[in-house]
Amino acid sequence: MNASDxxxxxxxxxxxxxxxxxxxxxxxxxxxxxxxxxxxAGEDSLNLMLWSDRDLALRDAAGLEAGxxxxxxGGRLAGVPIAxxxxxxxxxxxTTCASKILAGYVSPYEATAIVRLREQGAIVVGKTNMDEFAxxxxxxxxxxxxxxxxxxxxxxxxxxxxxxxAAVASGVVPIALGSETGGSVRQPAAFCGVVGVKPTxxxxxxxxxxxxxxxLDQIGPLARNVDDAALAMEIxxxxxxxxxxxxxxxxxxxxxxxxxxxxxxxxxxxMKIGVPEEFFPENLDPGIRTLCERSVDALxxxxxxxxxxxLPHTPLAIPVYxxxxxxxxxxxxxxxxxxxxxxxxxxxxxxxxxxxITRSKGFGPEVTRRILLGTYVLSAGYYDAYYRKAQMVRALxxxxxxxxxxxxxxxxxxxxxxxxxxxxxxxxxPYEMYLSDIFTVTANLAGVPAMSMPIGRVAGLPVGGQIIxxxxxEAAMFRVAYALEASLGPEAxx
Amino acid sequence: xxxxxxxxxxxxxxxxxxxxxxxxxxxCSADFGAAPNVNTCPICxxxxxxxxxxxxxxxxxxxxxALALGCTLNKVSVFAxxxxxxxxxxxxxxxxxxxxxLASNGKLRIETSKGEKTIGITRVHMEEDxxxxxxxxxxxxxxxxxxxxxxxLIEIVSEPDMRSSEEAGAYLRTLRQILHYLxxxxxxxxxxxxxxxxxxxxxxxxxxxxxxxTEVKNMNSFSGVExxxxxxxxxxxxxxxxxxxxxxQTLLWDANKGEARVSRSKExxxxxxxxxxxxxLPLVLAESWINEITASIPELPADRKKRVADEYKxxxxxxxxxxxxxxxxxYFESTARQSGDPKASANWVMGEVQAAxxxxxxxxxxxxxxxxxxxxxxxxxxxxxxxxAAGKKVFASMLETGKPAAQVAHDExxxxxGDDSALAGWIDEVIAEHPEEAKRYISGEKKLQxxxxxxxxxxxxxxxxxxxxxxxxxxRADGG
Numbered sequence: 001m002n003a004s005d006x007x008x009x010x011x012x013x014x015x016x017x018x019x020x021x022x023x024x025x026x027x028x029x030x031x032x033x034x035x036x037x038x039x040x041a042g043e044d045s046l047n048l049m050l051w052s053d054r055d056l057a058l059r060d061a062a063g064l065e066a067g068x069x070x071x072x073x074g075g076r077l078a079g080v081p082i083a084x085x086x087x088x089x090x091x092x093x094x095t096t097c098a099s100k101i102l103a104g105y106v107s108p109y110e111a112t113a114i115v116r117l118r119e120q121g122a123i124v125v126g127k128t129n130m131d132e133f134a135x136x137x138x139x140x141x142x143x144x145x146x147x148x149x150x151x152x153x154x155x156x157x158x159x160x161x162x163x164x165x166a167a168v169a170s171g172v173v174p175i176a177l178g179s180e181t182g183g184s185v186r187q188p189a190a191f192c193g194v195v196g197v198k199p200t201x202x203x204x205x206x207x208x209x210x211x212x213x214x215x216l217d218q219i220g221p222l223a224r225n226v227d228d229a230a231l232a233m234e235i236x237x238x239x240x241x242x243x244x245x246x247x248x249x250x251x252x253x254x255x256x257x258x259x260x261x262x263x264x265x266x267x268x269x270x271m272k273i274g275v276p277e278e279f280f281p282e283n284l285d286p287g288i289r290t291l292c293e294r295s296v297d298a299l300x301x302x303x304x305x306x307x308x309x310x311l312p313h314t315p316l317a318i319p320v321y322x323x324x325x326x327x328x329x330x331x332x333x334x335x336x337x338x339x340x341x342x343x344x345x346x347x348x349x350x351x352x353x354x355x356x357i358t359r360s361k362g363f364g365p366e367v368t369r370r371i372l373l374g375t376y377v378l379s380a381g382y383y384d385a386y387y388r389k390a391q392m393v394r395a396l397x398x399x400x401x402x403x404x405x406x407x408x409x410x411x412x413x414x415x416x417x418x419x420x421x422x423x424x425x426x427x428x429x430p431y432e433m434y435l436s437d438i439f440t441v442t443a444n445l446a447g448v449p450a451m452s453m454p455i456g457r458v459a460g461l462p463v464g465g466q467i468i469x470x471x472x473x474e475a476a477m478f479r480v481a482y483a484l485e486a487s488l489g490p491e492a493x494x
Numbered sequence: 495x496x497x498x499x500x501x502x503x504x505x506x507x508x509x510x511x512x513x514x515x516x517x518x519x520x521x522c523s524a525d526f527g528a529a530p531n532v533n534t535c536p537i538c539x540x541x542x543x544x545x546x547x548x549x550x551x552x553x554x555x556x557x558x559x560a561l562a563l564g565c566t567l568n569k570v571s572v573f574a575x576x577x578x579x580x581x582x583x584x585x586x587x588x589x590x591x592x593x594x595x596l597a598s599n600g601k602l603r604i605e606t607s608k609g610e611k612t613i614g615i616t617r618v619h620m621e622e623d624x625x626x627x628x629x630x631x632x633x634x635x636x637x638x639x640x641x642x643x644x645x646x647l648i649e650i651v652s653e654p655d656m657r658s659s660e661e662a663g664a665y666l667r668t669l670r671q672i673l674h675y676l677x678x679x680x681x682x683x684x685x686x687x688x689x690x691x692x693x694x695x696x697x698x699x700x701x702x703x704x705x706x707x708t709e710v711k712n713m714n715s716f717s718g719v720e721x722x723x724x725x726x727x728x729x730x731x732x733x734x735x736x737x738x739x740x741x742x743q744t745l746l747w748d749a750n751k752g753e754a755r756v757s758r759s760k761e762x763x764x765x766x767x768x769x770x771x772x773x774x775l776p777l778v779l780a781e782s783w784i785n786e787i788t789a790s791i792p793e794l795p796a797d798r799k800k801r802v803a804d805e806y807k808x809x810x811x812x813x814x815x816x817x818x819x820x821x822x823x824x825y826f827e828s829t830a831r832q833s834g835d836p837k838a839s840a841n842w843v844m845g846e847v848q849a850a851x852x853x854x855x856x857x858x859x860x861x862x863x864x865x866x867x868x869x870x871x872x873x874x875x876x877x878x879x880x881x882x883a884a885g886k887k888v889f890a891s892m893l894e895t896g897k898p899a900a901q902v903a904h905d906e907x908x909x910x911x912g913d914d915s916a917l918a919g920w921i922d923e924v925i926a927e928h929p930e931e932a933k934r935y936i937s938g939e940k941k942l943q944x945x946x947x948x949x950x951x952x953x954x955x956x957x958x959x960x961x962x963x964x965x966x967x968x969x970r971a972d973g974g
Contacts, residue, residue: 089543102542109536111543210542214772243545244774328772331575334586335540339638355579378577378767387769 003038006031007171011080011228014174015121018079019068025061025079025123032081032125032172033057039150039170046148048157048166050086051093052126057081060123075121076235082117083167083176086127087134088219089208090114093124097210098142099132101362102342111208112243113177113219113236120235128163128176132364133333134184134212136160137436138427141366146424149192151461155421158188158436161222165192168222175232176222181212182321183416183440185220186452190416190464193454195229195481196222198440200472201447202247204233205240211332213325214245216444226453226481230254233474252475258482267483269303271410271476278314279414279439279466287458288415295455295465296413298487299480309409311400314442316393318434321441323377323390329367330374336362369430398446405448405470411480414439416452416464439466449474453481454492500696500734502727503704504662505654506719508669509647510679511623511687512555518622518646519546519589526685530628530639538644540584545773548573552620552646553596553777555678557787559648560597560618562676562794563669567787569779571596571619573771578764582625582638592768595619596648596777602672603796604664613665614653621647654693654704659720659727666690666716671795675820683715690719695740696730705730706740710754712747722747726754798823806836815844821858828865833872842868846889854893862896863889871899878959884908910959917950917958917966924949936971943967 001023006014017023033054036042041049061079068074084090087097089107096102114124131141139162140146147162149155150170157166161178165188168176178185180198189196197220204219211217221232237251261267275296280289300306338344338358345357363371377386404412416439427433443450448471452464465484469477485492517524520537536544557567574592600615625640650669656662670681670688680687695707710726713719725747730740745754793801799817803810806827817823825847830839847868851858871888874880880888880903891902903909911917924946925932935942943964950963 087543095542097542105542107536107541107543109541109544206543207545208543211545211773242547244547245545245772327769331577331587331767331769334577334579335542335584337579337581337586339581340539340584341541351581375767378769380765380767383767383769 001027001031003031003035007035009174010225011077011174011223012231015076015078015080019074021068025064026058028079029057029061029081029123029125036172039172041167041170041172043145046150046153046166046170047145048129048147048163048170048172049083049126050096050098050129050144050163053093056092057123057125064121064123075119076231077117078121080122080175081125081173082122083126083128083164083173084114084124085130085161085164085178087130087179087210088114088177089210090124090127093127095127095210097133098130098144099362099364099367100143100343101336101359105342109208112205112240114208116236117232125173128167130163131160132367133210134160134179134181135329135366135370137183137187137433139163139188140424141364143364148424149421151193152421154423155461156191156424158191158421160184162188164222165189165194165196168192168194168224174224175228178220178222179209180218180220180444181216181325182444183437185222186416186440186450186464186466187437189222189452191421191462193462194222194224195226195451195453196220197229197233197451198443198449199233199237199474200247200449202245203449203472203474204236205243205246207240207242213328214332215328216325226478226485227255227258229451230478247472249472254475254478257475257479261479261482262486266303268299268480271304271480272408273299273304273306273480274309274404274409274412275306276309276311276314276412276414278311284415285419285458288418288420288463291456291458291463292415292465295484295488298484299413302483302487307409309404309412311404311442313393313397313400317397317442317445318438320390320393320397321445322373322434323386324394326370326374327378327387328374330371330378333367333371366430394445397442401446401448401470410469410476411473412468414466414468416440416466420458420461420463443468447471449477451477451481453485455488456492497728497731499699500731501699502657502659502723503654503695503697504656504723505693506652506656506662506665507691507693508650508666509689510559510650510673510681512552512646512648513677513679514549514551514555514646516549517644518549518552519644522644524645528641530637531641533641534643538584539640546589548774548777549646554787556596556618556620556648557779557784558676558791559673559678560600561788562672562791563600563602563615563618563650565597565600565615565618567597567779567784568594570594571777573774573777574768575771577767580624581636582627582640582643584625584640584643588622588624589771589774590621591619602665602668604661604668606660606664611661613655616651616653618648618650621649623647659723662692662723663716663720666719675792675794692719692723694723694726696727696734706742708740708742709744710747711744711757714749718747718749721752722754725752792820802827806830808836808840812840812844816840825858825865829868829872832866832869835872835876838872838876842872846886850893863892867892867898874899874903878912878961879903879909881910881956881960884910884956907957909957911954911957912959912962914962914966917963920950920953920958921963921966921970924953938971
C-alpha cells in the first residue's frame with residue numbers, strides 16, 4: 001500500500017483490510033509517515049504535527065499485529081493511524097497544548113478517549129498543532145508557529161484544532177481528535193474541508209483533556225467522511241468514572257442507520273429540519289449562502305420538512321462565551337505555576353517572582369489576555385455584573401434551543417462559519433477573530449451536539465455546513481449528515 | 495481592670511479532617527504519616543487533564559456531623575472553587591463550598607461555670623485540604639509534600655455567640671467530643687486533624703452593635719485558643735480605652751511567647767474569585783439517603799451520660815470521666831455488664847485501666863485486657879478468690895501476658911486460700927510464735943485481732959482469705 005492509496009482509504013475500509021490481513025498495521029503506519037513527509041506535515045511546511053515518534057508507532061503496530069495473529073481480529077479501528085490534538089493526554093508523546101509552559105511535558109496517564117480508541121486498535125502517530133491551550137480560531141496562537149491550510153498554504157487551518165483538521169484533510173490520518181470549547185473542531189473542519197463533530201456535553205469523557213473552560217470543553221473527532229466520524233464517536237462515547245460530568249445516557253448506534261439511508265430514496269422523510277434566521281445575516285459570504293441553500297434544497301429532496309426557526313438570543317453568544325470561557329480558564333490555568341512540572345523560571349528570587357516570571361514567559365499573548373479577562377470578570381464587585389449575568393444569558397440561549405427542539409424540530413441546518421479560511425496574519429483584531437466562532441459557540445453554551453461537514457467550495461476554499469441536534473440527539477444528527485453527504489456527492493469534498 | 499467595661503464576642507471556624515480511607519476527590523490514601531508525596535496521583539497533583547471525582551464516604555461523614563450538630567442538610571449544595579496561588583495548593587484553587595453549603599442552621603449546647611448555653615452554628619461545608627510546605631527540610635529552600643492535598647475537610651462555622659474564652663473552650667471541647675463520638679474524625683489538634691481560627695471583637699458592655707473583629711490563627715491546643723482570645727481581647731480593650739480603633743486583620747498566636755502578632759500576609763485583601771466548580775455536578779441528597787444517615791448517628795455524649803447515669807447509678811464525676819471518649823465508655827459499659835458490678839468496674843476503669851493507658855500510650859482498643867477479662871477479675875475479687883491487693887498484681891500480669899484472670903491468679907499462686915484446715919494450720923503457727931498476743935486476744939482483748947490477722951496474712955504470703963481468718967480467729971476467742 002503506497003501513501004496515496006492510504007490517503008484515499010477511509011478508516012472503516014482500512015481497518016477492514018487490516019483485520020482481513022490484506023495489509024498490516026505496520027504498512028498503515030509506514031504509509032501515514034510517508035504521507036506526512038510527502039505533503040510536508042512538518043514545521044517548515046504545513047506545520048500540522050508537533051510531536052510524533054515513528055518507532056513508537058511501529059512498536060504499537062507490531063504489538064497490534066501480534067494481537068491480531070492471536071485473537072484473529074484487531075478491533076474496529078485495527079491498525080488505523082490517528083493524530084491527536086496536543087491538549088489530550090497520551091502516553092509516550094508530549095502533551096504541551098502548544099504552549100511553552102508545558103514544553104517537554106509527557107503525561108503519566110492517558111485520556112479515556114485515547115484508551116478507548118486504542119482498545120479498538122487505533123495507533124497514535126502524532127500530536128497535532130493547535131492554538132495555545134485551545135485559545136484561538138486559526139492555529140496562529142501556537143508557540144510553535146501557525147499551521148497551514150492544505151488547500152492554500154497562505155491561509156489558516158482554522159482553530160484551535162487546526163493541526164488535526166489539516167492532518168485529516170492532507171491524508172496523513174483518516175481520523176484525528178480535536179477538542180471544542182466554542183467551535184474548535186467544527187470551524188477548522190469547515191476551513192479544511194473535513195467532517196468535525198462536537199458531541200453533546202458529557203457524551204465523551206473529558207478525563208485527560210487539558211481543561212480550558214470545563215463547562216464547555218468536549219473532545220470530538222475529525223474525519224474525511226461522516227461514517228468514520230460516527231465510528232470514532234461510537235467508540236469514544238459513554239460514561240467514565242473519572243469524569244463526573246460524563247453522562248450515563250446509553251450510546252446510540254450511529255452507524256447502524258447508514259445502510260438504510262444509502263438504499264432509501266427519501267431517508268429523511270418524517271424529519272423536520274429548522275433553519276434559524278439568525279445564522280444567515282445580511283453580511284454572510286454570498287458564496288456560502290448559495291451553498292447552504294443548495295444543501296437545504298437537498299435536505300428537502302431527501303424527504304425532510306424544512307422550516308424557518310428563531311434562536312433569538314444568538315447575537316449574545318459571543319459576549320457570553322467570552323465571559324464564561326475566560327473565567328473558567330483563569331482558574332483552570334492556575335495550575336501552571338512552575339512548581340510541579342513544565343516551565344519554571346530559574347531567575348526567580350521570590351515566590352511571587354516564580355509565578356510572575358514563569359507565567360509571563362510560558363503563556364503567549366492570547367492566553368495571557370484571556371486569563372486577565374477571566375480574572376477580572378470573577379473579581380469581587382464584578383462577578384454579578386459579568387459572570388452571573390453571563391450564566392443567566394447562557395440559560396436563555398439554552399432555552400432557545402429547547403423551544404425549537406421541543407416544537408418537534410429534529411435538527412437545525414446552518415453555515416458553520418461566516419467566511420472561508422482567511423489569510424495567515426489576516427485578522428489582527430482579537431474581537432474580529434472571536435466573531436469567526438459566531439455560528440458555533442451557541443452549541444457549546446447550550447451543550448447540544450453539532451457537526452460540520454463539507455458542502456462545497458467558494459473560490460477553491462472549502463465551506464462547511466453545520467447540523468445541530470438536541471441533547472444526546474447524535475443519532476438524528478448523523479442521519480441527516482449521512483443523507484446529505486450521499487446527496488451532495490464527492491464534489492462537495494473536492 | 496479595663497476589660498471589665500467591655501464584652502468579648504467570639505465566633506469560631508473549626509476545620510475538621512474527615513476520617514475517610516481515600517481523599518475527597520481521588521482514590522489516594524488519606525492516611526497521615528506516610529513518606530512525602532507517596533499518597534498522590536494525577537488528580538491530587540493537579541496534572542493537566544485530571545478531574546475530581548467526589549468521594550461518597552466523605553459526603554456521608556460530613557452529613558453525619560452536620561446532622562449531629564442540629565443542622566439542616568441542604569438537598570442541593572454546590573462545590574465552588576476558591577482561587578489563590580500557593581505552592582502547596584496544586585490546582586491553584588481549593589474545591590470548597592461557598593454560597594450553597596452542605597448544611598446550615600445548627601446549634602450546640604455547652605456548659606460552663608455559669609451554666610448552660612446554646613451556641614448557634616451558621617453552616618457546615620465540605621472542602622479539600624492543601625498540601626504542606628516544609629521550610630526546615632532543605633536549607634534556603636521550601637519542599638512540598640502533597641500527601642495531604644485533597645484530604646476531605648469540613649468547616650464548621652459558629653455564630654458570634656460566645657462571650658468569654660471559657661465559653662469558646664467549652665464549645666471546642668463539646669464539639670470535639672461529639673465529632674469523636676460520631677467517629678467522623680480523629681479530632682487531634684497535634685496531628686492537625688482539627689484546626690481552629692477565632693474571630694474576636696470587643697464592645698462596651700451594653701452595646702448591641704458588634705465591634706471590629708480580628709482573626710486569630712495558629713493555635714495548637716484548646717487552652718492555646720483560650721489564652722489567645724484573652725490576650726487579643728485585652729489588646730483590643732486597651733486600644734478602645736485609648737480611643738483608638740481596632741483594625742480588621744489576621745493575627746498569628748505564638749504559644750511560646752504568649753502573644754499574637756499581625757500576620758505578614760495580607761489576608762484581608764484576598765479576593766478568592768469564588769465560582770461554581772464546573773467539574774463537579776451539584777451535590778443532590780435524596781430524602782431517603784438523609785434518613786439513612788440520620789438513623790446511623792450513634793448515641794451522642796449528652797444522651798450517653800444521661801443513660802449511663804440511669805443505668806449504672808454512679809456519681810456524676812465518674813460519669814464525666816468514663817464518657818470522655820466513646821471507646822472508654824464502651825469499655826466501661828461492657829465491663830459493668832459482664833461483671834454485674836458497675837461501681838467496681840468504674841473504679842477499675844478509672845484506676846488501673848486509665849493508669850495502664852497513660853503508662854503505655856496505647857489506645858483503649860489496643861489494651862490486652864478486654865472488658866470480659868476485667869469482668870472476670872472483678873468477679874474473682876468480689877467472690878473472695880483473689881484479694882484486692884493481689885487483684886492489682888493479677889491485672890498487671892494480664893496486661894503483660896494477655897492471659898485470663900483466673901489462669902494468672904492460679905499460675906502465680908495469687909488465689910486466696912479459704913480452706914479451713916490450711917488456715918487453721920497458719921493460725922496455730924501464729925499462736926505458737928506469738929503466745930503473749932494470742933493469750934491476750936483469746937482472753938478478750940479484741941483489738942489484737944487485726945494484728946493477728948496480719949501475722950496470718952504474712953505467713954500465707956497474702957493468699958489467706960482475710961474474711962475467713964477473721965471468722966476462725968473469732969471462733970477461737972469465743973471458744974477460749
